[in-house]
Amino acid sequence: MTKNHNHQHEGHNHQHHAVIALTNVNNAFIVGIVLNMLYVIIQVFIGFRINSLALLSDAGHNFLDVGALALSLLAFKLNKSKANNRYTYGFKKSSILISLFNAIVLLISIGAIGYEAILRFRHPEPLPGITIAIVSGIGIIVNAVSALMFFRNRDSDLNVKSAFLHLASDAVVSLGLVIGGIIMYYTHIYWIDPILSLVVCAVIIVSTWNLLKDSLRLSLDGVPDTITLKKIKAAALKVKGVVEVHHIHVWAISTTQNALTAHLTVENDTTMLQIQKIKEEVKHHLQHENIHHPTLETETRLTRCTENEC
Structure with missing residues (x-):
């Protein structure tokens, strides 16, 4: 409390x-x-x-x-x-x-x-x-x-x-x-x-x-200079249950707000409730990396998309 x-x-x-x-x-x-x-x-x-x-x-x-x-x-x-x-x-x-x-x-x-x-x-x-x-x-x-x-x-x-x-x-x-x-x-x-x-x-x-x-x-929707993709990946991988982060896109909505889309790979046996908690925790870490509007898609090791499919 x-x-x-x-x-x-x-x-x-x-x-x-x-x-x-x-x-x-x-x-x-x-x-x-x-x-x-x-x-x-x-x-x-x-x-x-x-x-x-x-x-x-x-x-x-x-x-x-x-x-x-x-x-x-x-x-x-x-x-x-x-x-x-x-x-x-x-x-x-x-x-x-x-x-x-x-x-x-x-x-x-x-x-x-x-x-x-x-x-x-x-x-x-x-x-x-x-x-x-x-x-x-x-x-x-x-x-x-x-x-x-x-x-x-x-x-x-x-x-x-x-x-x-x-x-x-x-x-x-x-x-x-x-x-x-x-x-x-x-x-x-x-x-x-x-x-x-x-x-x-x-x-x-x-x-x-x-x-x-x-x-x-x-x-041109380039990555803002205050953001690096390595830090984005590191922030997401801090969360327990996240195996991999890929297909990351970051752009500026305005001069003060940034958006992100990314795919999170989790273990095959991860439940829907666990996935929801993982997303919430990843979004919390991304806020500290100056990401204000994250959109996260999850997939398991079995359903992970290839580079071309992503």
């Missing part, structure tokens, strides 16, 4: 913490969108006024990040959608598709920024470096504060992770622009402006490439 009570109590605590985490992430998205949109407006206004490509390209980058945050917030809400007769998993997969879309859009933006930077590099224009430094200093504060709001939950969801990476990289870019603005102010070397634009491009590539790979793999 005590064991069951403790298990229920732990389950209640997990649900309570999950609700708090969902609320915190939802608020982080909203605050991040508002702060970064205000900063984009400031960058565009000042960038056009002083004709700074570095500020304008970073504004374009930040605007895309605002769009990415908005889409991630949408995915975060769709991820909680309920199943229906047409969509038996709800709209959970949308979180993966939106993550992939965000990565592609960010990489496409590199081409436009890079092209303009090369043109400007040939014909640098005098710029007020101290103004660039001040505006970029505001960007460090905005992006750092926004990124910190996602820090605690960055490993819980691919979209939350992408939001954290984008905002953290934006803070680093802003720091680079501050340094570049100060250098321009004291040295009057104005080709630093397009150079900084190319640095923005490099940062986008680095911060986005892994996100693109992860989201593309998950959209």
Whole structure:
């Protein structure tokens, strides 16, 4: 009785913490969108006024990040959608598709920024470096504060992770622009402006490439990087009565939930009641391997399917 009570109590605590985490992430998205949109407006206004490509390209980058945050917030809400007769998993997969879309859009933006930077590099224009430094200093504060709001939950969801990476990289870019603005102010070397634009491009590539790979793999129903089939097999074989585990398929339902189908081979004389208990115990072990929706089929040594039959 005590064991069951403790298990229920732990389950209640997990649900309570999950609700708090969902609320915190939802608020982080909203605050991040508002702060970064205000900063984009400031960058565009000042960038056009002083004709700074570095500020304008970073504004374009930040605007895309605002769009990415908005889409991630949408995915975060769709991820909680309920199943229906047409969509038996709800709209959970949308979180993966939106993550992939965000990565592609960010990489496409590199081409436009890079092209303009090369043109400007040939014909640098005098710029007020101290103004660039001040505006970029505001960007460090905005992006750092926004990124910190996602820090605690960055490993819980691919979209939350992408939001954290984008905002953290934006803070680093802003720091680079501050340094570049100060250098321009004291040295009057104005080709630093397009150079900084190319640095923005490099940062986008680095911060986005892994996100693109992860989201593309998950959209193709690949195995999530947090899961290994060896551990899945080992977890199932821990259960007494399981002789073999094969025909394993693992895929992501969303950026936070994973599904599995597998065949369990048991002894020939295993009863139906024993099989039911074996399944329940295997599912319990799989929960610790980040498998949320397992479907298990059992067979005996005599009825075990061959590779082709499976």
